[in-house]
Amino acid sequence: MTAVTTKPSVAGNGNEKQVHDRIHRAIVERRLEPGTKLGEEALCDIFGVSRAQIRRVLVDLSHAKVVELRPNRGAFVAQPSVREARHVFEARRAIEAAIVERAIDRVTEAKLRKLKDIIDADREALSRGDGEASIKLSGEFHLCLAAIAGNQVLSEILDELVARSSLIIAAYGQARQSDCSADEHGRLIEALRNGDAGKAVAAMAGHLNHIEALLNFTSNEARKPPNLRSILLKEPSP
Numbered sequence: 001m002t003a004v005t006t007k008p009s010v011a012g013n014g015n016e017k018q019v020h021d022r023i024h025r026a027i028v029e030r031r032l033e034p035g036t037k038l039g040e041e042a043l044c045d046i047f048g049v050s051r052a053q054i055r056r057v058l059v060d061l062s063h064a065k066v067v068e069l070r071p072n073r074g075a076f077v078a079q080p081s082v083r084e085a086r087h088v089f090e091a092r093r094a095i096e097a098a099i100v101e102r103a104i105d106r107v108t109e110a111k112l113r114k115l116k117d118i119i120d121a122d123r124e125a126l127s128r129g130d131g132e133a134s135i136k137l138s139g140e141f142h143l144c145l146a147a148i149a150g151n152q153v154l155s156e157i158l159d160e161l162v163a164r165s166s167l168i169i170a171a172y173g174q175a176r177q178s179d180c181s182a183d184e185h186g187r188l189i190e191a192l193r194n195g196d197a198g199k200a201v202a203a204m205a206g207h208l209n210h211i212e213a214l215l216n217f218t219s220n221e222a223r224k225p226p227n228l229r230s231i232l233l234k235e236p237s238p
């Protein structure tokens with residue numbers, strides 16, 4: 001559960017919304033790798049919906065930049081270029097500096113506690129080797145901070161950037177790279193608690209620089225085709 005609601009672009013049809021969310025989640029949680037073919041026929045069969053519905057979902061996911069529609073070839077999980085990856089992190093540094101500056105005036109003990117709980121849950125997920133939960137919690141920390149900042153537009157932009165960052169780490173991250181360092185999140189909380197805006201903004205910039213610096217923009221391994229059905233019909237972890 002993130003604090004931010006996704007845009008209701010496939011609202012009005014429960015099935016489509018569900019299909020949309022399942023595919024989006026599988027991509028963001030990196031069960032579907034960048035470049036994976038999303039065949040319309042296979043998806044119709046898996047979800048028991050019409051081709052027109054699947055097409056609408058795929059178009060919607062392409063607007064969110066997590067799916068790429070290639071002319072005459074169909075839909076694929078987006079494969080962000082190096083340039084796009086750089087630009088996403090540049091945008092995050094700008095957006096999240098603004099978020100931290102707003103959050104510092106609005107943060108309360110209860111909200112700090114919530115951020116701390118996310119860090120603890122992330123550490124716990126990592127210690128039991130649950131990479132998917134850790135990915136989700138890393139993103140949740142940033143979105144929770146955005147919710148504290150209280151600017152819905154910044155939250156919506158960040159929601160998209162966090163999803164795209166996950167794809168970027170899937171494409172260029174080192175094996176077993178965790179998204180976020182819990183220690184770095186901890187330092188950010190300390191700066192927020194002390195009301196030190198300069199330090200908090202610097203901690204966020206340093207944190208995002210660090211994630212970007214760990215990416216390897218030269219790797220290009222071949223990957224085997226995934227089992228779409230078992231990935232997409234997997235129940236979400238609690």
Ligand SMILES: [Zn+2]
Binds near residue numbers: 138141180181185207
């Ligand atoms: Zn982080």
